[in-house]
Amino acid sequence: MDKLLTFIRQFTTHKLVDVTDVQKVGREYYLTPPAMRALARRIGHRPIIAGTLLGIEQGDSIKPSLTLLDMLVASNAKRVVVNEKAEWLTICGRPPMFSSIVEKEGDPKPGELVLILNKQKECLGYGKVGDEKGRKGPIIHLYYDIGDFLRRERNTRARPMAHRRR
Amino acid sequence: MNKSPSKKSPFLERYARLGHELVPTVATGPALRVNTLATETSVLLARLEKRGIKLEKIPFARDGYWITEARFSLASTTEYLRGQYYLQDAAAQLPVQVLMPKPGDVVLDCCAAPGGKTTQLSQWMENQGVIISLEMAEHRLKSLKSNIERCGVKNVLAYHADMQHATFADIEFDAALVDAPCAGNPASEPGWLERRTLADVNHNVPIQRKLLQRAVGLVKKGGVIVYSTCSLEPEENEFVIDWALHNLPVKCVEPGLDIGEPGLAAPFGKKLHDDITNARRLWPEQGKNEGFFVAKLVRHG
Numbered sequence: 425m426d427k428l429l430t431f432i433r434q435f436t437t438h439k440l441v442d443v444t445d446v447q448k449v450g451r452e453y454y455l456t457p458p459a460m461r462a463l464a465r466r467i468g469h470r471p472i473i474a475g476t477l478l479g480i481e482q483g484d485s486i487k488p489s490l491t492l493l494d495m496l497v498a499s500n501a502k503r504v505v506v507n508e509k510a511e512w513l514t515i516c517g518r519p520p521m522f523s524s525i526v527e528k529e530g531d532p533k534p535g536e537l538v539l540i541l542n543k544q545k546e547c548l549g550y551g552k553v554g555d556e557k558g559r560k561g562p563i564i565h566l567y568y569d570i571g572d573f574l575r576r577e578r579n580t581r582a583r584p585m586a587h588r589r590r
Numbered sequence: 591m592n593k594s595p596s597k598k599s600p601f602l603e604r605y606a607r608l609g610h611e612l613v614p615t616v617a618t619g620p621a622l623r624v625n626t627l628a629t630e631t632s633v634l635l636a637r638l639e640k641r642g643i644k645l646e647k648i649p650f651a652r653d654g655y656w657i658t659e660a661r662f663s664l665a666s667t668t669e670y671l672r673g674q675y676y677l678q679d680a681a682a683q684l685p686v687q688v689l690m691p692k693p694g695d696v697v698l699d700c701c702a703a704p705g706g707k708t709t710q711l712s713q714w715m716e717n718q719g720v721i722i723s724l725e726m727a728e729h730r731l732k733s734l735k736s737n738i739e740r741c742g743v744k745n746v747l748a749y750h751a752d753m754q755h756a757t758f759a760d761i762e763f764d765a766a767l768v769d770a771p772c773a774g775n776p777a778s779e780p781g782w783l784e785r786r787t788l789a790d791v792n793h794n795v796p797i798q799r800k801l802l803q804r805a806v807g808l809v810k811k812g813g814v815i816v817y818s819t820c821s822l823e824p825e826e827n828e829f830v831i832d833w834a835l836h837n838l839p840v841k842c843v844e845p846g847l848d849i850g851e852p853g854l855a856a857p858f859g860k861k862l863h864d865d866i867t868n869a870r871r872l873w874p875e876q877g878k879n880e881g882f883f884v885a886k887l888v889r890h891g
Contacts, residue, residue: 463696463761466758466760467761468757469749471749472731472750473746475746477738477739490672490673490742515666515668542668546668571666574666574671
């Protein structure tokens with residue numbers, strides 16, 4: 425639980441989750457409502473999904489879920505808004521450049537973690553603010569972007585399918 | 591030399607005996623379902639239009655649109671990656687619509703991966719209540735997890751388990767979706783007519799019956815069970831429902847769909863239960879939908 429809370433604290437002082445509702449399944453943290461938790465107890469077996477995914481442990485850190493990123497957006501987390509070209513580059517895993525940032529909130533400083541949003545204020549990922557002095561280089565070192573979903577699909581698509589289901 | 595192995599396929603002869611002349615080259619049209627858990631329909635449509643994507647409303651699917659023009663992959667947009675739509679065949683959107691789960695229900699989802707119908711169940715339930723999803727194929731769990739996360743689904747309790755043997759203590763479900771593993775159909779898989787055999791079809795039948803039997807046993811009295819496949823073969827469809835009507839405490843009721851033909855009353859000359867015509871059979875339609883079968887059952891005892 426500490427890793428999850430440490431991750432959240434890097435962005436916000438707000439209390440985003442009630443830890444009594446959080447359960448760990450393997451390396452994954454889920455927000456599990458009481459009614460669902462009661463059902464899971466009656467079934468008895470270990471689930472593979474138990475409600476709202478918050479994040480997955482990766483070494484000493486957390487890979488945040490889309491839901492957790494959106495919860496951080498709703499808090500006072502620092503953020504930058506990027507233009508449409510950088511939006512596309514970000515979901516392709518490329519770090520946004522200084523010139524692509526159209527808006528900043530919370531005065532993010534070098535070395536701090538920051539959320540990356542598109543113009544619709546939807547979270548595309550997060551990264552660490554780089555040194556603004558060298559303006560030619562990337563301004564945000566990208567740690568996670570939502571293009572991860574696409575990369576996951578590519579990794580699973582080549583598997584055999586004995587029967588077709590959609 | 592004009593080789594056309596499809597014309598020799600025994601499946602085409604079977605379809606003709608069932609009263610349908612299937613065009614061997616029939617192909618489904620790409621479609622999407624707006625995920626109202628993650629966006630508003632009007633907002634998404636405007637955004638996709640701005641990207642040059644042309645859509646046409648599917649008249650028989652509540653949240654469905656055919657993709658009539660797109661210059662790039664629709665699986666790589668911000669809107670897709672944020673779960674605002676799910677790429678799903680028009681016919682595959684029907685089983686959940688027939689089941690009509692409500693917010694607060696406890697629903698059993700028997701064969702969940704890759705999660706198209708699971709995420710749709712959650713959408714209909716407005717993320718309230720609980721969906722208990724099962725998937726037995728380990729290599730498909732990643733796609734199930736990924737789609738559930740992407741689409742903002744919060745009410746799924748999922749297990750890596752075979753529905754045929756799973757236990758659920760004394761839980762009584764309000765409804766169950768049995769989207770059974772099947773042989774598929776020619777419209778959704780190039781080369782299907784050349785590759786598939788009747789043995790493939792018959793292999794699935796005992797599994798389909800067992801899944802349906804288990805689901806009926808777990809649903810409360812008055813609860814709804816929807817059985818569906820993307821197969822056109824009567825053995826996997828009408829014959830399974832006929833077996834259920836004669837052996838399980840269920841009746842087959844009108845599904846409330848504006849599309850599809852009644853289930854076959856006497857496929858290959860075998861007279862089936864009168865209620866079988868309440869099931870719906872969709873023959874593949876060029877550029878519109880793949881082949882599909884759906885039956886709505888209600889438990890009465």
